[in-house]
Amino acid sequence: MAVTFKWLTRLFLLLCVLGLGAMAIAYYFASRSIPDFNQNxxxxxxxxxIEIVRDNHSVPHIFAQNDPDVYYGLGFSHAQDRLWQMLILRRTAQGRLSEILGEQTLSVDEFVRRLDIYNxxxxxxxxxxxxxxxALKSYSDGVNxxxxxxQSDALGRGAPELFLFSPQIAPxxxxxxxxxxRVMALQISNNLQDEILRAKAALTVGNERMRDLMPDSPNDAVMALPEYASLFENPPRSFSPQPTQHALHPIKPREFAGAxxxxxxxxxxxxRKAPLLATDPHLGLSAPSIWMLARMEFSDGGVIGATIPGLPFIVSGRSDDLAWGLTTxxxxxxxxxxxKLNPANSDEYLTPNGYKPFIKKRVIVDIKDQLGKTIDMRWTENGPVIPSDSFDLGAITPIGxxxxxxxxxxxxxxxxxxxxxxxxxxxxxAAARNAVSMHHAPGQNLILADKNSVALQVVGHMPKRDPxxxxxxxxxxxxxLIQNRWLGDFPFSENPNSVNPASGVVANTNNKITDEKFPKHVGHNWGDTQRIKRLTKLLNARKVHTRDSFMEAQLDPVSYTARSLLTLIGRELWFKGEPAASGTVERQRQIALELLSSWNGEMDQHVPEPLIYTAWLRNLQQRLIADDLGPLSKEFYKVQPVFIERVFRDIDGASKWCDILPSSEIETCVDIARIALDAALLELSEQYGSSIDSWRWGQAHQAKHDHQVLGNIPLLSWFVNIRQDTPGGDNTLLRARTAGKGAEPYANVHAxxxxxxxxxxxxxxSLxxxxxxQSGHFLSRHxxxxxxxxxxxxxxxxxxDPELARxxxxxxxVLSPRAQP
Incomplete structure (x- = not known):
């Protein structure tokens, strides 16, 4: 027995030594790709x-004798810090993720290939x-x-991920x-999912009730629409639960398009009598961030701000003369x-001039460790054909x-x-507005400031539709039908804009920007009806502003939504009844209501009120819609504040959502509010314990900066994911949008x-x-x-200032040109 124990001990120690050795070797090779910023x-x-000065936060300041070399330096810097991120973005655009990631990304590749993005x-x-x-050629030369x-210096393949996946890199x-x-344009749009979901909702509850569920902003009546079912013969009415999209899919869930x-x-x-500007674009959180800071010094002056690795320009930033920010x-x-397919020939479809053959192309999507998949791509006069299994399109597409x-x-x-x-x-x-007249997509609100003026300009081509x-x-x-076809685009001069308004302020939080009617409406679905209320209050509260007051607004964690909705849904529940017995459901409810009744709506990470409020609203919406929508209710997993308000104010009879259809009783909105609160408290008690005082919003509302490929791999996820307790919420100016579903429904995933x-x-x-x-290398201190x-x-x-940067x-x-032979 003693001999066995001795040998087992030796074997254990040997395994430990071998494991430590393997880790040391892995660390050595992986760390080789951390760039040395003092190397020439x-x-x-x-x-x-080219001189590339890295400040103490690793922001590259790029100096060169001519402008093409400045773009070269940016490409070199992007590749040094974010090579893997750039390669994944390129594979996404090419529809070639499955070559290295396998079948899990096949649906991504198929969709992108059908759009033909890369060609x-x-x-x-x-x-x-x-x-x-x-610029594009010089930038590419810098990356290469x-x-x-x-390759020549054996720098660990350029990124540690390339030890796990194919190390072969095309120039x-x-x-x-x-x-x-174009991939960024796909990420920011939600029109595709919105049209599909609106059609599914119309098939389920009809247009009248869809007015409650997907209302116009802000609370205007829905424009006259035909019933979707009336447009086609025998449209389908069964819906499949939408599978979770892969993190790399360029089309993001409807609720998480850009903001x-x-x-x-x-x-x-x-x-101080000079213009001020604040900007904070919202996208899905990831590690590393999609953004990388940089400064480019051109022959006519410097530009500094945020870049997206893979693009050769500063997307949002400032020069000595101009500053600009963007909102969706x-x-x-x-x-x-x-x-409509030709019943006699499925290779043809109906046009205003009769049946016409599809344009066709066949491609093969290669899949790691499997045979490739052949897909048949088709185009109509309107655009590419999307198969019925994408985004549950089959649920709204009639047979034939x-x-x-x-x-x-x-x-x-x-x-x-x-x-x-x-x-x-x-x-x-003026020059900036002229410049962006060339911009096609995605549609953006461009906020501008120069030394004397401010402006808001909508950029992006606006399709002209038949009235x-x-x-x-x-x-x-x-x-x-010819009346459904586009008639080209409106001229850029008709894009909404505001230059030096009388108020002295331009602002956008994805809110409605025009009262123009269709077809000059810009959009039906606006991304915000709530944050703009809080921003308007903060901007109008002061006659003049400073950088610090702009910072205060940018970091404001107060939820206008919480302040307005809690008074509605809790108005018949506050302070009702004698104190209940300790440990009962009633007592938990009373404690929660007492906390919420004196809460100011600040989504502070250290207190329980934001967690109770968010869980209550989430449970409330599901109870309002589950019986009416059935399986489709799962697609409305994010709280719609305007819907909740319509229901509890009984706008156009919307309170009918409160009655549970299968129940023999007629439930009131007060009943549903109480039931939802009890369910939320039970959910939170199971997750965080029964003591409400010990709950913290930040514990549930952790920011999930996850690596998009390695983030779900055990052990590796500890190294590559970044998690932090955070304040803010879905509708605060300090926007920190929750997941809304899954194992962590209150996690901060979009900010x-x-x-x-x-x-x-x-x-x-400026800050x-x-x-x-800055670095995409998880072993880097940056x-x-x-x-x-x-x-x-x-x-x-x-x-x-070049001297301050140095x-x-x-x-x-220093990058020096190689002598020509």
Whole structure:
């Protein structure tokens, strides 16, 4: 026995030594790809030296003797810090994720291939400006220069992920950057899912009740619509539960399309008599962040701000003369069409001029460790055909029909990258507005400030529809009817805008921006009806503003929604009855109501009230709709504040949602509010214990900065995911949108990955932050060094003064041109 124990001990120690050795070897090879920012390189493709100064937060400041080399330096810097992120974005655009990730991403590849994103991007190169063509080529040369350094110096394949997946990397091309731009357009739009869901809801409860569930903003009556069922013979009425989309799918769930806040004040509303601007775009959280900070020094001056690795320009930032921020417009730039097949020949579909053959193309999607899958791609005059198993399209597509989409993001002539570069180089609001006239998609609200003025400009091509369009673009329509076809685009001059308004302030939180009627309506579905109320209050509370007051608004955690809805849903429950016995359901309810009755709506991470409120509203909505919608109710998993308000104010008889149909009794809204609160408290007690005083919003509302590929792999997830307790909520200006479903329904999954504050009275005091760190390498100290600052609502300064950038540098790298033979 003693001998056995001795040998088992030796074996255990040997295994420990081997394990530690393996970990040391893995760490050595993985850490080889962490760049040395003090290393100099001789590279191909330069006309002169480039100096890349990294400040103490690893923000690259790029100096060169000519503009093409500046773009080269940005490409080199992006590849150094975010190579894996860039490769994944490129594979997403190409529809080639399954080659390395297997069958789990097959649906992503199939969808993207059917849109033909990559080929459209390749064809669009010819339509870019000469400056953009040069920028794209130089940027690509910079990326490829780093790839050559990685190969020649054996720098750990360039990213630790490449030890787990295919290390083969094709050179970066201008097409890759153009394709990344289209992927970002896909991520920001929710029109496809919205039309499908609206049709499914119409089939389930009809148009009248859909007015409650998916109301116009703000609370206007729904424009006259045909019943979806009346458009087609025998439309299907059975719906399949929507599977969870892979994190890399470019089309995000309807509730998590892009959002943002941005506002600006001119000198009349600024304490120091110079314009101010604040911006914080909202996208899904990830590690690393989609954003990377950078400064580019051109021959006519510097530009600094947020970039997206893969794109050769600063997406949101400032120069000495101009600052700009972006919010999602929710522009209705996509229509879903139901196309009728020829009963005698399924290779043909009906058009206004009779049956016509589909345009067809066959491609093979390669799948890791499996045979590839052949897909047959088809196009109609309206656009690509989307198969019925995508987004549950089969649920709204009658037999003998297929579905296609028309989308401004799918045009060969797209010049959006050229627009981005021209905007970055603009010196005034007038020049900026002229620059973005070239922008196709995605639709955005551009908030602008220069040294004297402020403006809001809607950018993106606005489709011109026939006033007699059958569905007004709100639900899928018959593709063979001429009145449903687009009539081109409105001229850019008709895009909504506001320049130097009398109020001195322009602002947008994805709220409704125009009262124009269809077809000049911009969109039916607006992304916010709540945050704008709070922002308006804060901006109007002061006659003049400072950078600090803008910061206060940007980080404001008070929920206008909580303040307005709690008085409605709890008005018959406050202070009712004698104190109940300890430990009873009634006592838990009384404690919760006592807390909420004195709560000011601040979504503070350290208190229980935000958690009780959020859980109550979530349970309440499901109880209101579950019996009416059946399985479809699962698709309305995010609380709709306007719907709740309509129900509890009984607008147009909306209180009928409170009655549970299968029940023999007639339930009131007070009954449902009480039942939902009890259910929420039971749920939270099971998760966090029975003592309400010990609950904390931040414990449930952790920001999930997860690695999109490695984040679900045991053990590795500990290294690559970043989790933090956070304040804010779904409808606060400090937006921190909850998941709404799954094992962590209150987790913060969609927030401001980038924030900026610009003060033209002292531009060098402007502030910036991103949600993780500059590096995409999880072993780098810059992988998460900005995350805690972001969580605490802090910022970092970024200067356009070259000497200040060099004085606090973390490294200075020089790229020298290789001598020509």
């Amino acid at each position: 390189y001789t590279v191909d493709g330069l006309s002169g030296p 459209l991007s390749s064809a669009s190169f010819q339509y870019q400006t000469d400056e953009t063509k040069t 220069a780093w790839l050559k350094v990685v 970066w091309t201008p097409t890759d950057s153009l394709a990344v731009m 943002s806040n941005a506002w600006a004040a001119d000198g009349s509303r600024a304490a 417009t929710y522009l209705d730039d996509l229509d879903v069409y139901v196309e 029909h297929v579905t296609s989409i028309n989308w401004t993001a799918l045009r060969e002539q797209d010049q959006s990258v050229s627009a981005g570069i021209r905007l970055m180089r603009s010196k005034s609001i 007699n369009h059958a569905s007004l673009g709100r639900i899928p329509s018959q593709g063979w 401001a990955g980038f924030r900026a504050l610009v003060d033209f009275a002292d531009p060098e005091s 910036y932050i991103i949600s993780t760190g 992988y998460d060094d900005l995350a805690q600052l972001w969580r605490r609502g802090e910022y970092i300064p970024m200067t356009l 004085s606090g540098s973390d490294g200075v790298m």
